[in-house]
Amino acid sequence: MPLRLHPDVATTDTDDGTVLLHQRTGRYWQLNTTGSTMLRHLLDGHTPEAIAADLTDRYDIDQRQAERDVTAVLDQLRTAQLVVNP
Incomplete structure (x- = not known):
């Protein structure tokens, strides 16, 4: 199940994790360090x-x-269209 970031998503690492910005929609998400690792x-x-x-x-x-936590994060990333399958 290879994934990649959506082409319109930019990321920035922070001290607390990662920030993802969907450039087309202007929405952003912040992942804590565990979410960033996932x-x-x-x-x-x-x-x-x-x-x-x-x-x-x-x-x-x-x-x-x-396993539930990883699945939940993956579902949220997909729903927000932050990741796509190549």
Whole structure:
């Protein structure tokens, strides 16, 4: 499930994560550091399950909860048209 940023989306890393600006709509979103890590992993081609496993190891959280969190972020990125499948 490879993803890429929508062509109209610009990103800027901050101390607290990443800001995404959809240049066509003028809307922007801010991801915290965990959301930013999820986005980077998704753009690098990692599966949601692999990202959840990484979060589970990193933050000592429940695997199922991590999978739900990754899925929720991915759904929101898609709904906002910030990412697309090539």
